[in-house]
Amino acid sequence: MEKLYYTDRYKKEFFAKVEKIQKREDVYLVELDKTAFFPGGGGQFSDRGMIDGKEVIDMIEEDGRIYHVMKEKLTKKEVKGVIDWDRREDGMHQHFGQHVLSGCFYTKYHKNTCGFHLGEEISTVDIEGDLTEEQIIYIEKMANDIIKQNIHVEIFVPSKDELKETWTRRKLPDTAEEIRIVKIGDLDTNACCGCHPEYTGELKLLKIKRTEKSRNATRVEFLAGTRAIEYVLKRDNVMSKICKHLSCNEENIEKCILNIENNLDDIIHQRNILEEELLNYKIDKLLKNSNKIGNIEIIKHIFKDKDAKYLNKIVKKLTEKKNIIIMLFNTTTDKVNVVFAYNKGMEGPDLNKILQKNINILDGKGGGNKYLTQGAGKNNNRLDEFIEKSYKSILNYFE
Ligand SMILES: [Zn+2]
Secondary structure: OEEHHHHOOOOOEEEEEEEEEEEEOOEEEEEEOEEOOOOOEOOEOOOOEEEOOEEEEEEEEEOOEEEEEEOOOOOOOEEEEEEOHHHHHHHHHHHHHHHHHHHHHHHHHOOOEEEEEEOOOOEEEEEEOOOOHHHHHHHHHHHHHHHHOOOEEEEEOOOHHHHHHOOOOOOOOOOOOOOOEEEEOOOEEEEOOOOOOOEHHHHOOEEEEEEEEEOOEEEEEEEEHHHHHHHHHHHHHHHHHHHHHHOOOHHHHHHHHHHHHHHHHHHHHHHHHHHHHHHHHHHHHHHHOOEEEOOEEEEEEEEEOOOHHHHHHHHHHHOOOOOEEEEEEEEEOOEEEEEEEEOOOOOOOOHHHHHHHHHHHHOEEEEEOOOEEEEEEOOHHHHHHHHHHHHHHHHHHHO
């Protein structure tokens, strides 16, 4: 079986003879006398495409044989294969991007590669040990410089004796099969069964997206070729929009954002002060309108559409004082919230018992303890009745 993807890596179409077709479950495994369909390897995904207008849905390499996996059966003996070139080119670029990155990390910092993953959207290469931000920036620039130099990528299959004399960045695989060596000028030499471009310039661009710690290595996310170009263009558009929005240019965007952050901090600080003042004002008003029974003040008040945070602040402030019992309500269109509370240091009725006794009036439920209890109900219409009954129960305690 002639491997056209090795002899001519840019072959998009080819003619071949069908040698064997076998059925496996619900698919056909097709063997050809030659193929340009790359079966995958070296972390690079396998090709897709068409044979005689019928789809190749997967590739399998098994015991030295290459199978084109098809759903429809081929009927002719002589067939034409067409590779899904966009997919192949993308796979080649991401895969080769890893070679360039690995070569750069090794040449510059003597850090080897211990993992590689080619993803549908992003690819990763794992580099031994820790890497600083400066090192990452340096390597990105170095990789793009290698691309710019348009170095010829040599691919050869040495004899076993020649192999012994060949330096490779990583240990050679222990196999009886032929080993293909990929050499990128003085940058890198490594064994690989993938499909590679002829010149580094084909990658056009390599972009490191981000890095993260991964066990004893650093995982470097990257994009190469068209993926990298599209990513950078997209980011550039976003950047332009941000600059326009903030009325600043790229050079001082960081400063501009920092200013906004500082201003925001000031505003939040000012708002907190005003909120506190407003809260104190509201509390004074509530105290002025309270009902007095002996030395106890009972505050009854219905709020409208307040959030829980606001009510909690009022409850907290009022229960700091002794001899105050609060009965606060918050109504919205379809709900009512209830809080009964007083300071733990004073003697008073069991507020939770009072709430539990009357909460059914509001078609609701709630719970808490003697000093602080909360509830919620669905029936706003009978709120007055609920307040009256609960208020009476509190008065009963003091009579
Ligand atoms: Zn490779």
